[in-house]
Amino acid sequence: MKRDCMEKRVSLISIFLVAALNAQINIAVIDFEGKNVSKDDASALTDRLRAELFLTGKFVVLEREKMDAILKEQGFQQSGCTSDACAVEVGELLAVEQMVAGSISKVGQTFSVTARLVGVEKGDMIGAGKCDLKGDIGDVMTCLSDVASQLAGNQPVPRSEPTRTQATEPTNTVELKAKAQPKDKVFVKGGTVSDIDGNMYQTVKIGDQWWMAENLKVTHYRNGDAIPNVTDNTAWRGLTSGAYCEYDNNSSYVATYGRLYNWYAVTDSRNIAPTGWHVPTDAEWQTLVDYLGGDAVAGGTMKEAGTTHWNSPNIGATNKSGFSALPGGYRDYYGTCDYIGYYGHWWSATEDGSLSAWYRYLYCYNSYVYRSLSSKQDGFSVRCVGD
Template sequence: MKNPKSILIVLFALFLIVGCSTSNDSNEKPPTPNAPNETSITVTDTDGNIYQTVTICNQVWTKTNLNVSHYRNGDVIPQVTDPTEWVNLTTGAWCYYNNETANGTTYGKLYNWYAVNDSRGLAPNGWHVSTDAEWTTLGNCLQGAVAGKMKEAGTAHWASPNIDATNSSNFTGLPGGLRYFYNGSGVFRAIGNYGYWWTSSEYNATLAMPRYLGQYLSNSYSSHDFDKYNGFSVRCLKD
């Protein structure tokens, strides 16, 4: 028979090992959470495009511009390249900046406001095109150099000087430009200099209210009334 004292010593040693192990487990740090403002969810549109999302001040935004060519119910949103036809539309349409498909990869599509307002739904199910008031909520929460906090940093896409651009909100606003009315037709302007995003908010029968960021803007994410035939980018907000 083994010495009882030896057995007690072994049991005591095991107790210490188990106790220390339990103590260490209880003090282990939890898995590293997602980076501030980032979320792990994605959203898929009707065409199968997948969008990363970002949470800013309790709002969940798509992190890139919309690039869908069908309404939520599957109906086609027509692509309109002709400049004169574009400015005479009173129904939904989209185009690429300069009618170049390659621009869609980076900046998404430009939509007129009629597409935004169509009852068939432009945003994916469970999402919507943000209102002007929701942009105001975002800006009030960010405070300070709001435009700088929303613009992608650097000059990979923005022209210099991209004033105060830190993208600390992770909104990653890009200067996708616009399509607007000039000399009787729809023309493209301001890629690299300005990013414009439609809101779902209407000003009157012919005007609606987009928001925009510019290379020289630091603390302003401006709101203005524009004709509904203008072509702007779109970001979506979770319902």
């Protein structure tokens, strides 16, 4: 028994010495939490993510068998270990630099993978990755390379769905290329517009569209009816009508990042937008993205520059367009708030069936604008466009 333990530790030391020589980071991945996904499927997808992380060339990934053996020696039960604090505890036992934890959830036909890269020494989240995909569990395999690339700080090709036609079924991935940019761009800082609560928003003209340059904060519909503020996670999950929340139910975030709204509030007939404005459709979002050069580069021109609000490195951020996108995080279907500083998410008014709708999101590690589907019960930021 002692000899077995010694051999395992020598093996780990050898692995980490090789990593040091190649400037790679030693990491371990704990099994992702499955939400409406079986334990076996969650485990299989976690294994696939381990392989994808290794293929980035940035990480030395501790194999599941070695990790299980070490934790067994220490008398540690990995089952139910989903929090960052637990991941750090596991990382200390495994003597790795960073840990990867996350979840795989399913709402209707849409799967969502979210991953966090946590530093073991300080317990801080130093990276994040996410992918949303409509299909079956096998299709999720195809987006895990994107999650791995995001965790590695690379720039994955964004995933989306092509336009549906009667002749063919949509695939889950398309390659999105930067579009040729016009020589003369129109970026005009406008005045302000106020909502029914008296909140003031700076505006900007981008091409032929007028956009709010700030996230919506309103708590009443245009006719004066209150939008419910739902703080309870169970209540949030069961909603089929409009509601809003504040990130982590903390009002201190509102002045900078605005509020988070479910899709039902976004499309309520009483109107969430000020008079003369509306929540953009999927097509209107794409008009903006195309004008700014296409999916691969538009995010950089939309993101607020610097790292005051966006987490480092905030790659490509120039805010040349004046859109001033901020990373307000989101509230998921289960009521959990996450990823403020890493991601900004904005609803479109366009649905895709009874359960999901289109949205756009930006990420601190690249310049992409991502188009994806999410549950209508998720809480995202809202920007409005002029009528």
